[in-house]
Amino acid sequence: MEIVADLHIHSRFSAATSEDMRISALVYYGKIKGLDLIGTGDAVHPKWIQELEEELMQEEGGLYVSKSASESPRFMPTVEVATVFEYEGKSRRIHHLILLPSLDEAKQLSDVLKTKGNIEQDGRPTLNITAAELIDLTLSVSNEVEVIPAHIWTPWWSLFGSVSGFNLVEECYQDRVDKIHALETGLSSDPLMNWRLSRLDKYLLVSNSDSHSPLPHRLGREANVFELTNLSYKEIINAIRKIGRSKLKYTIETYPQYGKYHWTGHRACNISMPPQDAIKLKGICPKCGKKMTLGVEQRVEELADRALGYKPEGSPDYKYMLPLEEIIGSAVGASTFSKAVQTKYKMLIESFGSEFRAAFQAPYEAISKIAGVEVASALKAVRENTVQIKPGFDGVYGEIEFPQLKEKKKLKGTLDDWS
Ligand SMILES: [Zn+2]
Ligand SMILES: [Zn+2]
Ligand SMILES: [Zn+2]
Structure with a gap:
């Protein structure tokens, strides 16, 4: 069976989210969109966990459905956390998506993380631990918990982010790097761009919406299409860990240009440009002389060791789509x-x-x-x-023509x- 899954969203307990981010709205709009599986987001926030426990019930296979809706998409407990730590004299700020086998593990992780940051202030808590320590803490809860570096190319808060990220997955996760199996490509990059880096060949590339609103033009705008025998937590995790035959058929991608950080630019001056022009200007805004925000296309260009067009053997496909x-x-x-x-x-x-x-x-x-x-x-x-x-550039979405x-x-x- 074909399963369309969006595993990265945020509840209304995260900053800058819609008040409508509640289970009933996710069920309603998830069905309209055509999503079979939705991550709950924010699954270490005590109030959200309580709501999830009240409104969801666990099915065989470990995933959840709404208690009240007649037809409900499945839900998987997920959370995004930020880690802030020093590496080689520089502050590194990284977002990680965490998949959890059940709400019990979500509560255990919540207990573990509450000593590392304020988990009640924001559904996406900021933790003062290294990325490797995060892996250790999740494994102390269960080895079925999966950590996926989130939207790996965005300038801020990401693994390869130009502002506070790294050049290598190994630098970020250190001796726990073998626990990383998948990378979330984010809205501003597509598999084609990621395939330009041979160092990423071993990772499964996944795509999620990172939606802060339940409305269909945000929810599921990027997603993963799995071909599964049974819809269970275990099968999804095995697919992500590439255990057994390849079960991720393709990802649904917005055009990378549509994302908010595709080109390099300066929002205040309404200036944006492709990598080659930005490189000529040494990244300086031609209008005001300030530093422009480095776009994802340029950042990929910096780290790539292949030309555009190469597809690593066995990689899942992708299909472009924009919100209808x-x-x-x-x-x-x-x-x-x-x-x-x-x-x-x-x-x-x-x-x-x-x-x-x-x-x-x-x-x-x-x-x-x-x-x-x-x-x-x-x-x-x-x-x-x-x-x-x-x-798109410096926080401004791309415009469709x-x-x-x-x-x-x-x-x-x-x-x-x-x-
Ligand atoms: Zn994030
Ligand atoms: Zn997020
Ligand atoms: Zn400017």
Whole structure:
């Protein structure tokens, strides 16, 4: 069975999250999106754990479902933590995603971590321990706990982050590096970019949304598609640890340009540029003379030892997709939350059952009949990778552009080729 899983989200107990980040909303929107498995996020926060215990029940296989919903996505206890530590005279700030076999282990880990940082202040606690110590602490709870370096390329708070990260996985996790099996690529990079580093060949590349809101244009915008015999914690962990046959079929990726840190740039001056231009300017903003924020593309360029296009043998595939509401919005020239976009979105979900089914499987003629030829054309461009995106930079999301929509008259003609 094919399982679509988004394992990295945050509850409303994390900073800067939507008040709606509660289980009922995750069940509701998870179904609309087409997610089979969702990480709970924040699973060491005492209040969130309490809520999870009240609202979820464990099924055979270890995963959880909602007690009250008739059809519920599965839930896996997960949490993201930040570690802050010194290495070679420099402060290193790293985010790690942690997968847990059950809420019992989540509570045990919560007890262990509360001596290392304030676990009640933020659902994503900041801990004053090294990355290697974090591995030891998780293993003291259970060797079924998995730690995955989170969004490894973002400038701040990541393994390869230009500001406070490392150049090697080994430098970060030291003698516990053998416990790391997978890396989360983050929104601003895709597998193609990561495959440029031969040192990453041994790691499974996973993708998650890191959503702070339950709304479908955030939840599941990146995800993992597993092919499993049984949907259980053990099978997911084995897939991540690459035990047995490869079970991660592909990841769902937004275009890396869509991410907030793809190009190098300076938000305050609205200046952004590709690596080669930024290198010429020595990373200095041409408008104000301050240092620009180094984008993920440039950071990958710094560490890569291969040209773009190489695929390591046996690596899972990937498929690009953008949030359907944003595709509709760009196609009709309206904002994501406008009535025009929401009406079309709802009609597509009702017709095809979920966003993923509409986005990946629905025939163009059917989409065109329901949501209009512009939307069908825009989705076609995404499926065929002919969409253009103004790359994101320094915290600003990329902007989607559909050049084919500028010549609307021609669209009718192209419909004939869609069957
Ligand atoms: Zn993070
Ligand atoms: Zn996060
Ligand atoms: Zn500037």
